[in-house]
Amino acid sequence: MSDPRVAAIPAADCGEPLTDVRGTLLVDDRRADATGSYAHGTGATATDTGP
Numbered sequence: 001m002s003d004p005r006v007a008a009i010p011a012a013d014c015g016e017p018l019t020d021v022r023g024t025l026l027v028d029d030r031r032a033d034a035t036g037s038y039a040h041g042t043g044a045t046a047t048d049t050g051p
Contacts, residue, residue, distance in 0.1 A: 021027065022036075032038055 027038070
């Protein structure tokens with residue numbers, strides 16, 4: 001969420017399960033880790049300039 005307008009939208013967990021959209025929607029495979037996961041919330045660094 002590099003766009004501050006998007007990041008400013010409040011979000012809350014509603015308890016619904018997440019849906020894997022890989023293969024259905026276009027996703028940037030460059031952002032996945034070696035296992036194919038996209039959870040980068042704690043691993044980003046100041047030098048991370050990804051999309």
